[in-house]
Amino acid sequence: MARHDGKRILITGAANGIGFATAQRLAEEGARLYLIDIAGDLLDERARELGATTEVVARTLSVTDETAVREAVEDMAARFGGIDALLNSAGIVAVEPALEACLDTFRKVVDINLTGTWIVSQAAAAHMAGAGGGSIVNVSSVYGFQGAPARTAYCASKGAVIALTNSLAVEWGPLGHLQTNKVKFLTGLASEFHALDSLR
Secondary structure: OOOOOOOEEEEEOOOOHHHHHHHHHHHHOOOEEEEEEOOHHHHHHHHHHHOOOOOEEEEEOOOOOHHHHHHHHHHHHHHHOOOOEEEEOOOOOOOEOHHHOOHHHHHHHHHHHHHHHHHHHHHHHHHHHHOOOEEEEEEOOHHHOOOOOOEHHHHHHHHHHHHHHHHHHHHHOOOOOEEEEEEOOOOOOOHHHHHHHHOO
């Protein structure tokens, strides 16, 4: 039996990068995947590719849309009979010198990277807690611990994701073995293996 055989896993930011790389590996290991991304055409293409080896559902939406997220989570729970794990990998970066940074851009980065992580985590955790537990992995960055030039919003958002994850781990840990973890990366290379280690 494969390591994640039959596991029902929700992945945000699944069309590219860490999200897609993790989805590829999980598909090889037998997981049933529910993929979310705002890039609909690319997401559908990825889902068709992964669907050759496992059950895959793709849903185009923004993680900042609370109503759409909750509808997707309900749909996944109904289709798959529950949710075993969530990987929050949706995120963006803006490269702007701090003195020239646009407030709208700052808010957008924080909204997607931090608020989106919170929205999806809360919706998924409600199902996990009621079903005896699950695992939530939030993708952070080394820039969540240290500063970087021209990446003020990104650093702030990823630092906040770390704080959010720590807080949720303390609060949700006792709720039926609900695990909340974070992973941080220097680069996206081979990062899916670290994410997989956290999806227990």
